[in-house]
Amino acid sequence: MSGLVEALRRAIGDAQVLTGPDAAPYEQEQRRRWPGQALAVARPGSTAEVAAVLRLAAAHGASVVPQGGNTGLVGGGVPDATGRQLVLSLTRMNRVRGIDAANLTMTAEAGCVLQALQAAARAQGLLFPLSLAAEGSCTIGGNLATNAGGTQVLRYGNTRELCLGLEVVTAQGEVWSGLSGLRKDNTGYDLRDLFIGSEGTLGVITAATLKLYPQPVATLTALAACPSLEACVALLMRARARLGAGLTAFEVMNRLALALVARHFPQCAQPLPGAAWTVLLEQSDGESEAHARALFEGLLEAALEDGVVLDAAVAGSLAQSKALWQLRESIPQAQSAEGQNIKHDIALPVSAIPGFVATTDAALAAAFPGAALVNFGHLGDGNLHYNVQAPPGMAPAEFIARHEAAVNRIVYDAVDARGGSISAEHGIGHLKRDELAARKSPVALGLMRAVKQALDPQGLLNPGRVLGP
Amino acid sequence: MSGLVEALRRAIGDAQVLTGPDAAPYEQEQRRRWPGQALAVARPGSTAEVAAVLRLAAAHGASVVPQGGNTGLVGGGVPDATGRQLVLSLTRMNRVRGIDAANLTMTAEAGCVLQALQAAARAQGLLFPLSLAAEGSCTIGGNLATNAGGTQVLRYGNTRELCLGLEVVTAQGEVWSGLSGLRKDNTGYDLRDLFIGSEGTLGVITAATLKLYPQPVATLTALAACPSLEACVALLMRARARLGAGLTAFEVMNRLALALVARHFPQCAQPLPGAAWTVLLEQSDGESEAHARALFEGLLEAALEDGVVLDAAVAGSLAQSKALWQLRESIPQAQSAEGQNIKHDIALPVSAIPGFVATTDAALAAAFPGAALVNFGHLGDGNLHYNVQAPPGMAPAEFIARHEAAVNRIVYDAVDARGGSISAEHGIGHLKRDELAARKSPVALGLMRAVKQALDPQGLLNPGRVLGP
Numbered sequence: 017m018s019g020l021v022e023a024l025r026r027a028i029g030d031a032q033v034l035t036g037p038d039a040a041p042y043e044q045e046q047r048r049r050w051p052g053q054a055l056a057v058a059r060p061g062s063t064a065e066v067a068a069v070l071r072l073a074a075a076h077g078a079s080v081v082p083q084g085g086n087t088g089l090v091g092g093g094v095p096d097a098t099g100r101q102l103v104l105s106l107t108r109m110n111r112v113r114g115i116d117a118a119n120l121t122m123t124a125e126a127g128c129v130l131q132a133l134q135a136a137a138r139a140q141g142l143l144f145p146l147s148l149a150a151e152g153s154c155t156i157g158g159n160l161a162t163n164a165g166g167t168q169v170l171r172y173g174n175t176r177e178l179c180l181g182l183e184v185v186t187a188q189g190e191v192w193s194g195l196s197g198l199r200k201d202n203t204g205y206d207l208r209d210l211f212i213g214s215e216g217t218l219g220v221i222t223a224a225t226l227k228l229y230p231q232p233v234a235t236l237t238a239l240a241a242c243p244s245l246e247a248c249v250a251l252l253m254r255a256r257a258r259l260g261a262g263l264t265a266f267e268v269m270n271r272l273a274l275a276l277v278a279r280h281f282p283q284c285a286q287p288l289p290g291a292a293w294t295v296l297l298e299q300s301d302g303e304s305e306a307h308a309r310a311l312f313e314g315l316l317e318a319a320l321e322d323g324v325v326l327d328a329a330v331a332g333s334l335a336q337s338k339a340l341w342q343l344r345e346s347i348p349q350a351q352s353a354e355g356q357n358i359k360h361d362i363a364l365p366v367s368a369i370p371g372f373v374a375t376t377d378a379a380l381a382a383a384f385p386g387a388a389l390v391n392f393g394h395l396g397d398g399n400l401h402y403n404v405q406a407p408p409g410m411a412p413a414e415f416i417a418r419h420e421a422a423v424n425r426i427v428y429d430a431v432d433a434r435g436g437s438i439s440a441e442h443g444i445g446h447l448k449r450d451e452l453a454a455r456k457s458p459v460a461l462g463l464m465r466a467v468k469q470a471l472d473p474q475g476l477l478n479p480g481r482v483l484g485p
Numbered sequence: 486m487s488g489l490v491e492a493l494r495r496a497i498g499d500a501q502v503l504t505g506p507d508a509a510p511y512e513q514e515q516r517r518r519w520p521g522q523a524l525a526v527a528r529p530g531s532t533a534e535v536a537a538v539l540r541l542a543a544a545h546g547a548s549v550v551p552q553g554g555n556t557g558l559v560g561g562g563v564p565d566a567t568g569r570q571l572v573l574s575l576t577r578m579n580r581v582r583g584i585d586a587a588n589l590t591m592t593a594e595a596g597c598v599l600q601a602l603q604a605a606a607r608a609q610g611l612l613f614p615l616s617l618a619a620e621g622s623c624t625i626g627g628n629l630a631t632n633a634g635g636t637q638v639l640r641y642g643n644t645r646e647l648c649l650g651l652e653v654v655t656a657q658g659e660v661w662s663g664l665s666g667l668r669k670d671n672t673g674y675d676l677r678d679l680f681i682g683s684e685g686t687l688g689v690i691t692a693a694t695l696k697l698y699p700q701p702v703a704t705l706t707a708l709a710a711c712p713s714l715e716a717c718v719a720l721l722m723r724a725r726a727r728l729g730a731g732l733t734a735f736e737v738m739n740r741l742a743l744a745l746v747a748r749h750f751p752q753c754a755q756p757l758p759g760a761a762w763t764v765l766l767e768q769s770d771g772e773s774e775a776h777a778r779a780l781f782e783g784l785l786e787a788a789l790e791d792g793v794v795l796d797a798a799v800a801g802s803l804a805q806s807k808a809l810w811q812l813r814e815s816i817p818q819a820q821s822a823e824g825q826n827i828k829h830d831i832a833l834p835v836s837a838i839p840g841f842v843a844t845t846d847a848a849l850a851a852a853f854p855g856a857a858l859v860n861f862g863h864l865g866d867g868n869l870h871y872n873v874q875a876p877p878g879m880a881p882a883e884f885i886a887r888h889e890a891a892v893n894r895i896v897y898d899a900v901d902a903r904g905g906s907i908s909a910e911h912g913i914g915h916l917k918r919d920e921l922a923a924r925k926s927p928v929a930l931g932l933m934r935a936v937k938q939a940l941d942p943q944g945l946l947n948p949g950r951v952l953g954p
Contacts, residue, residue, distance in 0.1 A: 118718055118836035119867070120725070163671050171730075174669060177646065192928045197834035199866040200643060201906035202632050202682055203913060203921055204951060205933045209678035213671055230726035249587055256589070257699035260771040261640075261730030302729040303780075311772075365666035367587035397668040398588070437670035444672060452672055459661045463940065464674045470939035471932065482673060 020076040052095040071189030082216035084158030087150040090445030121197040126157025145172040163213035165441030170396035183223040187472040232300035241291030265298035266396030276350035355412035363440035399440040489545040521564040540658030551685035553627030556619040559914030590666040595626025614641040632682035634910030639865035652692040656941040701769035710760030734767035735865030745819035824881030832909035868909040
């Protein structure tokens, strides 16, 4: 293996092959949950260099862990502890190759930070709508490899739906130049979507052509207090019918989630405190703020009359809109301040969510009396962050150590029973690999293994992630 | 092979295994371009029966040609002339399994006719937006297998974007139950999109879960006369910025296309005759027809002032809207009335279209003086139907026989040079298989072959379509 490191130095330059302490920042993710040690970290600066790295790795039989901004939550982008895996960092490939305003597309390299791409689009008066908590440091390559979701999926889709074409280096070190600004292209199999979401196990994404949109003229948020989750779903249906594609976010928060924000971030104003369920709606309008406001008011007044909504507040200014988002985005931090908890990133048919929450809340309460259920997420996408906190008097670490498996079983069995997903937007990586193997159908797993074997017969690309050995 | 036919009769019933004259309607498509002869036609009535058919075919080493409504244009759904291929007709699997209004999804079997699905959604006050010329007889299974496009792609995407989950029978006769009403699901590789658009060469789609949308309150069309294709692109950008997702269609027609309609369908009113380029815009509005009209008028008045549009007419009634669509939809028939022509279903970045048309028109005029260029299509999607008609005095059949290859070379070379696609929405099938092999990159073809080999190692599913032997 030392021969590989030497060969890498010759191929991409000494300065771009890191070992020892220099490699440390690439060996662990932020929560240090999977302590890893890399053979080396290769930082190629071009597609040709990525291909050279992969050809050398293949020749030496070394496995390769592609890494973007290293913000993943499932251990998909860090090496294992063997010291034999090569980390392939894409962060030096951070060039916007071009923006085609008339085609509403942007071509960017994998290492571009998401926020930089948002800014590049904005500089042309356009919108790249992907937006998520880690946008200041995550990269578009990682977003694509994990098919990231975020807050604008309701209108614009996941990262998958925002991508028109890819450039990918295969396990054999060949370059597939599939960059395309086309909205329609039926020339053969959909290789693009095969690589998207495959978490670096089928090939290494080096660049992408992405969809852009006109910037909305006005963005407005509103808060609505609902008596039940059923009422939240009813409000969603009304909002979709009334606002159409103008509805760009529909987030839900339970009472406990906002109570934790009140405890840990008392400076956050809570215009509608104490509701069983609070909905954050965002509207993006191509006409004017007044038009958006009139639509919101029409929607919410009718919902108030029918009891679907108990109280509502439309933001009066951009600052107030930001403050409402701040409420929603403070929940994870507020929860962390309470101590660790058992997190679930699940998706369900929207229609199944009220029943799921009622029965799963009850099952968890029966099994773990006093356990607290912090429930929030992207209701418009059927995606809940359904997190379980230790009962009062039990240390979070002890609760997790003793009960995580049982809690997961209750939650995931209920998800499975309703045709849901145990990973809505965070991916599988290392964290959920065994859960996936246990819960996915043998036919689906067989198809996945056949594809993996076809594209990476040596099993060198991110081994042990998504699929087990 | 006679053993196979006997075994099929036992598995799905005598009445559902057709041979001889009974099989004839399944052996050719409507244009009779690929005269075929089938070993037999199997018409299973359930997913289990489809699986049984595929297991029997695999055991007998017989190749299988899946078929839906048999409306395809590229020879992807009819058997070859050997009499050794089994046609697998999905038309008996035509049940809507369910509509989940709160989740905005519908689950339907592959053999459902598209128009029946549109009607099923409408009956619940919802919209299934896929719409194309063959909707009265094509099936959703075929739409998925070919990733069909149509007139609403600008807003709602291709069939791919309208599908959340699939049920597929594999080449081995196993059932992958991937039906899902989830907007987010990152549990492993994207098998769904691998089967969509694979034209029956990787598996047989038996059912799908599809996205539904609220019905728009008003749909309004307008016609605009533009001085140039550049102006059409400028109008598209303005319309996208101003109408946002309300812009559901943006179709372009050149002067000759509408002149042919005037000749063969003189009863079709042409409100803006003689323009170099005519644009048909459609707006779907969640508020009211008056709101949609005001938006159209604001857009078109500004475009008139700036010379982007020379004249415009907004439909005054639903009947007028339909009449404008009739104009657009009469073009293929008007062209057929002139005699056969050389058709191209191409896609380009929208920004590249004016340059492509100018240089390709000129190259064709130089090579084939007098050849007529009928150019129309979905400009909003970058998709043109760029058809070439024989010069006056030359019989269409002679023109095609002598010059089709040279015409295609000029057109497709120009498409390739601009990063375009030689099949935007019709697929590859038999018709464009060799063109694809010649023009697609070896790396892409290699990846496709690896996937095909992995999923269908015996090569029994629709052999010779998409990929050559």
